[in-house]
Amino acid sequence: MAFKKEFKKTTLQIMHKSGLTRLLAGTGTNNFLTVLNYHRVDYPENRPWLDPSLISATPEQFEAQMRLLRQKYSPIGIEALLDTLINEKTLPRRAVLITVDDGYRDFQETIFPITSKYGIQPILFVPTAYPAGKEFWWDKLYWAVENQDKDEIETPYEKFNLATPAQREKTLRELRTKIKRGDFRKGMSLVDALYATSKPKVKSDTADTLDWDELNTLARKGVIIAAHTHHHPLLTRIPFEEACDEIHQSLEIIKKEIAETSPIFAFPDGQPAFFSPELISFLKKEKIIFAVTTVDENASLTLENALFFPRIGVYRKLSLAAFEYRLTPFYTRK
Template sequence: MKDANVFVPGAGRDQSWPERPRNRIDRERSRNRIDLARVVSRARGVDQRDWVYWVKKGVKALTYYAGLHPASLRLGEGEAAILFYHKVQRRPVGVWGEPVLDVHAFEQHVAFLARQYQPVLLSELVAGLEGRARLPRRAVALTFDDGYRNNLYLVAPILARHGVPATIFITTGLVGTDGWMWGYELEEIFSRSPPEQVCQASGDPAIIRLGSLGLGPRVLMSACVEYLKELPHESMLDIVERLRAKFPVPVNDENRFLSWEEVRELAHQGFELGAHTRSHPILTRLPLEEVERELRSCRDTLEEKLGVRPALFSYPNGATCPEVTALVGRYFQAAVTTRSGLCTRTSELLELPRIGAPVPVSELAFDLVWKVSP
């Protein structure tokens, strides 16, 4: 029997996602159109390590460590890069043993950027793109999403040593709480409990089906997260809350959020602070009236707490659509996505691309040279 939550490839050509499910019936129709095979394929992508992958990594490393990085070939006049990070941690490996951005790797990033490029605040980069100010050659802006405590205690000292500025996007509803970003929370839950048991406890037929496919723990966790990201926000929260109640996991230091006192300290140190919504929903999974509440609440809270109205915004999960972008334009001057690429003077200021900073500095160097403007 076909799973009710799985869109069967070949059963129809239209696999588009309804933009704003308005009621229970619309939400259920939305759930029924998720292509589970595509979800699994995306999840497998995080764990693929074929010979092509390793050859590419080797070429990038050789180019960097042999001093062949041709920085002069890219980021010329009128072109700039925005890098995005989330957090930096002390340990060099993640929950699944994968390399993560630890303090040593991040210091390599910052030293390289300070040496080869011209780091600027995101607002300065935006002003340059608009023509309101001169855009430095090889301009690059560092941005951090969510608002983790390690941005103050691990990131800030490294940036200060190299004189590099940065912009941090704050999720206001999580400031000063012991809350989790739900994707990281599920990662911890899956790593501590039998994955198939976690899937059963979700009560969701598609997740239960995923748990029966014999996927490795890391791929299974990633597939569940990818699936949840495609659900309407209410439906996703219901499942996450169910798992949270069944498998409580206290937030750890690597995932703890800033307090308002710490946010103000970052502002005092010269960090630029932008908005990242109140509760970090995927905005394309919300009704537009709720999107507007998220934007307005975040902007107003930051203004109340810091005395400055934020002009910059980062889309949670990088997701937007024309209707959401139009709403963002009512509240902010510029916004960044997770769409990969370089910025130019023709870039849409409310949908600026960013480059996700990879762990090895050799790959960062390669991406800055060979990424193309969208």
């Protein structure tokens, strides 16, 4: 097993260094597109109260990735994307689109300065209830699991152990899965209850998410600010009418708050369990032209898949060679 892993790592390294990966990335069919999905670009110790699993890359890793895209790939912005869908134009070979979810503060501090340096236009998907300083449930859950006074917590599912770091990691993973499987509102009540019994949060005074003024400044500098629902619920875990409301409301708020808007959307979480044909039809009714999921693939952009286009997640553990391999049509999750 260790040997196999090492072999794969070495192979990817050789492919990256020799230019073979880039060659393979160029073999995609017409309008082949990789949409990359980032959340935070930061060091865990910078904001230790936030869930570190949402860090997609360190600033150094992110810079190396953007440099590679600028030098050897074709980073595209919103114009090329919409031109392909509306005006039947063709995407450049090795097209890559950068998307960032949730509107955390490091977008302004780290991501945007780096994408600007390399002339790359990112899309930032913002759940519209959060620029006011609301906290995401996964960050609250992370804090709650890491900061209880006791070695055990009781939940409606079962008892969980918290004594060691490994147990806490397992508890967090299991609780996240259980919350995502069940009724969304019940899950949120559980997060709030656990959060209420945890030690008070010690954090900096600045909010973890960007406010509307900051988002507007970024929009004026070329960042595309787009909708990602209002409260970031898992859309198939709430009643359908509420899900439609969440989408509609977020589109309206973005229109009101941001001067220039685009007809694009990102499903919260974005796994196949959390979107449906009915929700895709609703997006069509709302005149959305491009919507993204987190199905870990790349594909040729067509009118058929444009409302549930896959995105490839970026994680801190990815080497630059493994990152580049994800830009080829040969990448599969397994």
